[in-house]
Amino acid sequence: MADLIVKAAVKEALQDKNVASDFYDALDEEVKELLDDAARRAEQNDRKTVQPRDL
Numbered sequence: 001m002a003d004l005i006v007k008a009a010v011k012e013a014l015q016d017k018n019v020a021s022d023f024y025d026a027l028d029e030e031v032k033e034l035l036d037d038a039a040r041r042a043e044q045n046d047r048k049t050v051q052p053r054d055l
Contacts (some may be wrong), residue, residue, distance in 0.1 A: 005031060
C-alpha cells in the first residue's frame with residue numbers, strides 16, 4: 001500500500017499532541033477509503049475526473 005499521508009504534516013497539524021505510531025496506518029486507510037469512494041462516485045456519474053463534490 002502506498003503511503004497517502006505525510007507523517008510530519010500530521011504531527012504538525014496536531015501540534016503539541018502525541019501521536020501513536022499505529023495512528024498513521026489507520027489514518028492512511030481512512031484516506032484510501034475516502035479516495036476510493038470519491039473515485040466510485042465520479043465513475044457513477046460517467047466522469048474520469050474526481051471533483052470536490054465526489055467527497
